Structures are given as C-alpha cells and as structure tokens.
Amino acid sequence: MMSLPEKLKWAYNTDTKWVQTIFRLLLGANLLFAGISHLTFNRLEFVAQVPNWVPLSTDLVVVLSGIVEIILGLSLLMLYKWKALVGWATAIFFVLIFPGNISQYMNEVDAFGLDSDRARLIRLFFQPVLIIWALWSTGAWKAFKNRNN
Incomplete structure (x- = not known):
C-alpha cells in the first residue's frame, strides 16, 4: 500500500509558466482579501x-x-511546492460555495451590488471561471492528467 505522500507525488512541485504564477498569486491575494472581508x-x-x-x-x-478562504489564499501565495494540490482544494471550495450564489439568484437577495436578477444571473457564470482559474494557474489539472507518467 502506498503512503499518503507517495499517492500525492503528482501534486508536488509541478511546473507552471510565469503567467500561471501571476494568476495563481492574484487568485491567492483575492481569496485572502475575501476571507478577511468575511470576518x-x-x-x-x-x-x-x-x-x-x-x-x-x-x-x-x-x-x-x-x-477557509484565508487559508486557501495564503496557501496559493506560499505553498509553491504543493500548488497543484492547493489548486484542487480551491476548485473544490468554489464548487461547494456555488449553491450560495444560486440561492442568492433564486431568492432574489441583494448583496455586493447585485441588485437585479440579471446581475445575479451573470455572476453565476463566473463561478466556473474561478474553478478553471484555480486548476489552470496552479497546474493542477495538468499534474493530475500526468500523474501516472
């Protein structure tokens, strides 16, 4: 039986391009800011x-x-060697909070300046963008696809 670190070897120290690094750092800073604003x-x-x-x-x-957003934000900024694993954790987090965005739309809740059905609906389309951003900027999807190589 493989040890946990061996099972996660695919997620350790993955290669990314400089533009991915910039986007990873931007996402991390935004999550850190959002987490602080939650509190x-x-x-x-x-x-x-x-x-x-x-x-x-x-x-x-x-x-x-x-x-969780503060932890993910700091992890995206600082855990360079484990960025692929952090990318998956961030993407999963974005999936888990999506029902809140759907609820805001369905229940017509005004928040964050989203004071119309149209604005709340448009916001729903940005959640998949965040998921893709997390997976791409950390090299998570590529690392997972290449895990058996």
Whole structure:
C-alpha cells in the first residue's frame, strides 16, 4: 500500500509558466482579501448569501468560509511546492460555495451590488471561471492528467 505522500507525488512541485504564477498569486491575494472581508467589513453581505437550507448559523457559515478562504489564499501565495494540490482544494471550495450564489439568484437577495436578477444571473457564470482559474494557474489539472507518467 502506498503512503499518503507517495499517492500525492503528482501534486508536488509541478511546473507552471510565469503567467500561471501571476494568476495563481492574484487568485491567492483575492481569496485572502475575501476571507478577511468575511470576518470584518463585508460580513453582513456574506450572511445574506447563505442559503436558508444550510443547517448551521449563517454567521458561523460566513466565519468558517472566511477562514477557509484565508487559508486557501495564503496557501496559493506560499505553498509553491504543493500548488497543484492547493489548486484542487480551491476548485473544490468554489464548487461547494456555488449553491450560495444560486440561492442568492433564486431568492432574489441583494448583496455586493447585485441588485437585479440579471446581475445575479451573470455572476453565476463566473463561478466556473474561478474553478478553471484555480486548476489552470496552479497546474493542477495538468499534474493530475500526468500523474501516472
């Protein structure tokens, strides 16, 4: 049986181009900023996005997701050797928070200046862009595809 680090060897020290590095750092900085804003000045905006069906306190969800965003942001900025693994974790996070964006659209919740159905709908199309950004900028997709080579 393989040890965990051996199973994750494909995600260690992957090659990326300089433009990918710039986009990885931009994504990391944006996640760090968003995470800090979850815990401070945009807290009520994020509370408004938590779907009603989530069985936890909306404030707790905002705090926890803010902490995760800070961790992911710092990881994208600092964990260069494990960037592919961090890329997958970031992409999964973007998938997990997508229901909040859908809920905001479906329930017509105004937050972050998204005060029309059209604006909220357009925002939904940016979530896949974030997922692709995380996977591409970290070399995660390429590393996973080439894991058996």
